[in-house]
């Protein structure tokens with residue numbers, strides 16, 4: 106299985122008039138919103154964007170000039186990448202780099218493929234664990250019982266890795282890997 110590395114996307118975080126984070130859009134889309142007066146630049150990214158008449162800093166965070174009501178997605182899909190993101194790209198058993206997904210209560214014994222029964226794991230722990238439960242091996246789960254991710258940041262980002270410049274606006278700790286990539 107290929108290793109999935111988190112990457113910081115070149116998007117811009119969009120804030121409502123109330124400074125509540127709404128979504129992530131492409132840098133190009135964010136620039137159009139700023140140039141058309143629909144949003145104001147809050148935090149600059151790296152570099153300058155040139156248009157026919159204007160030039161503006163690459164937007165990293167923008168704030169809409171009019172209030173927008175948005176229906177929120179409440180369910181976070183269960184994917185390999187989302188599980189890695191929830192678990193900070195670390196093995197739930199030894200904290201080594203995550204390489205695979207482990208079913209805490211083994212699937213071969215009826216364990217479900219659900220947020221509450223999956224964790225990121227390294228290949229070694231996953232192999233050693235086999236068809237046993239953590240209790241049978243005397244292992245413990247770092248971070249306690251797994252659960253579906255909740256909160257504002259997941260609503261806005263899904264499993265997308267946040268740009269460190271967005272940290273002021275999102276109530277989440279940045280993964281170590283995000284800080285390293287910045």
Ligand SMILES: [Zn+2]
Nearest residue numbers: 196199227230
């Ligand atoms: Zn491990």
